[in-house]
Amino acid sequence: MLIRFKKSFEKIAMGLLSFMPECKEVRKLQETMQEYGRNKDWHLYLWKEEDILGTIGVRIEGDVAVIQHVSVNPSHRNLGIGKKMIKNVREQYEKDYEVCADHATEAFVDKCDMESSSSQV
Secondary structure, rough: OEEEEOHHHHHHHHHOOOOHHHHOHHHHHHHHHHHHHHHOOOOEEEEOOOOOEEEEEEEEEOEEEEEEEEEHHHHOOOOOHHHHHHHHHHHHHOOOOEEEEEEOHHHHHHHHHHHHHHHOO
């Protein structure tokens, strides 16, 4: 289930985001978390089953919702969690926005979209 980020989940979210190449450096990771906290157009979500297993970030730019961060706990990868997060974000945003990926998430989002469309055939 996709839940909205709360300050009480900050350490978990930071840990998950740190798996993304562009957030490896502590300073960059801290700046990213601060931006999610202060920018009304940046939205961070967590994927929770029994535990929090993943995170996904969305940036609003006009009429576009840009998926800019997707990260899953390494011990829970290849179980479809990232795909579920993408699907849930699309469902949440596509009524009001065109949903796309940024450069860092594009390959993964495209892969999820291709798998989704091939499984519906």
